[in-house]
Amino acid sequence: MHATVLHGPRDIRLEQVDDATLVEPTDAIVRVVAACVCGSDLWPYRGVKPTPEPTRIGHELVGIVEEVGADVRTVRPGRFVIAPFVFSDGTCVHCAHGIHTSCVAGGVFGTGPSRSTGRPIDGCQAEYVTIPQADGTLVALDEVPDDHLVPGLLTLSDVLATGHHAALAARVTAGATVAVVGDGAVGLSGVIAAKRLGAERIVVFSRHADRQALAREFGATDVVESRGRDGARELKELLDGIGADGVLECVGTEESMAQAIASTRPGGMVGYVGVPHGDGGLSLQRMFGTNVGVAGGVAPARAYIPELLPDVLDGTIDPGRVFDRTFALADVADAYRAMDERTAIKALLRP
């Protein structure tokens, strides 16, 4: 079988690798129908996060179950499944709290060996992927969906769930005013999530005409092109002079977090999902006086799929539109280049 392997900065290849196998009786093997490149994949791709040895990569997939281990009970071969980017057993104390990302038997696809067992974990940019903890991890559809739904279903694996997590962490409720920092696939998914939760005003920070247009189609009511303090000032002018009830931080730099906090009204919340680069630069002194809180983190996508899935299936939301380019898996290097050079918002990969 073929899978994507990252060898070093900007050196990504599709290679012949060992076939996916059932390692534990709780595993399933899934034939990948679609995978994709995540903004967070760009950090090792760019060498910002080192790659000491060739590493399988990718953590989003939808596909068809090919084979299951002896202990797998809830999914059968032939079922169409969504795999969230973190696998989890669905039964531990953290899963019971809906924080599947902290599962005691869990881990992230495409990031090396399992943190609990040390066993190798596949990346999802591949023809086949071994899914640990298949019963807890996979969400199976009742029937194989029409192909046009595949991109939308794939967003449940990460970006839509992550945007939803940001919106929940920012406590977006009906009638809320919302700002979104970041116009990538996660930020755009945050717009969808905020709209879906009933936000009345959704302001997106963006300098790219195509992303602005998509954000508006997803429900953004306003666009601010300025950044930093200027951006926050313009945002406040739009929202009663005080800022947004909730701000979705979907970038992960200290600058973007500072912009998010400056854009939040006193008593409001920042919901952050951008993987932090740097240590955040949070100033409790400043947060204290204005009662601005910060919550979020790595999204427990598995917890949200059951809630979000029906809206994708019936077309209430169309998050698959964040995929503006599709590549054959063999052209994975082009897909990464397009993401790296920002000629794609998000690149879909078809094995």
Added chain:
Amino acid sequence: MHATVLHGPRDIRLEQVDDATLVEPTDAIVRVVAACVCGSDLWPYRGVKPTPEPTRIGHELVGIVEEVGADVRTVRPGRFVIAPFVFSDGTCVHCAHGIHTSCVAGGVFGTGPSRSTGRPIDGCQAEYVTIPQADGTLVALDEVPDDHLVPGLLTLSDVLATGHHAALAARVTAGATVAVVGDGAVGLSGVIAAKRLGAERIVVFSRHADRQALAREFGATDVVESRGRDGARELKELLDGIGADGVLECVGTEESMAQAIASTRPGGMVGYVGVPHGDGGLSLQRMFGTNVGVAGGVAPARAYIPELLPDVLDGTIDPGRVFDRTFALADVADAYRAMDERTAIKALLRP
């Protein structure tokens, strides 16, 4: 009239000062029935926060309205009132959101001139206090309460409201597991607030037998004497091995915040109300992976008094017990010394 004046480190005096007067038509003059010393008063008292010139101090009071300005509508002379530690107009956009601490016409008693107008603002450790924005600020009782209720009513001015704010920010709900960092009057009030909101387990970090006993009477189910990592480890052993759903941070040091975050289960919240000394030392990198959020800040006591007041009046809660010593206003230096030397949890002052 007499009022407390801080001259410098550990130099606090009761002095003859100018009589309280109506400066603006929205002011009221209140004769103080009870005031008190706050943990935060100890920072200027100890010289940690400089006192460049003699300054009136104190920000908590209950009393009887003596005189009102021409524009005051809701309180009349003779009414018993509670003044939250921040005055506010009750009508601005922030007050409408329940964040009276950010009121555009607001300010804190006993901290120097008003931030909006520059006019001098009284401290509350005095015989009489001029209350700005009386209609927005003061909560008037229907009748003058029995004297035994005075300490409990005084806690609505700050500590009980602050403990409640911490519990709300930590999202304490029925059945929750809660930890409280800090066994001062605010931490103990946090225990009351968590119990009142239905917490099932309330673990207080404390090394003082008297405070442990009071915490248990207020509803704490467990006590942990260790601090830091050891304390967090012991706490986790008590709570499913994972930590508390919500942690109330009622101290304000970087160490106490680190202990609070380490004591929170993945997906839980830290509600912080300790005035931050240092800049918090928050690590987004660590918070991201575990989805631990941080919210809170300076408590909008005015927003909470209507909800908490009935429970104080009917004896459902007895927060006045945090006052374990009472001093005549003339003995204010003894009151500060008792707080400073930790021979008092909280010192009540009677003019």
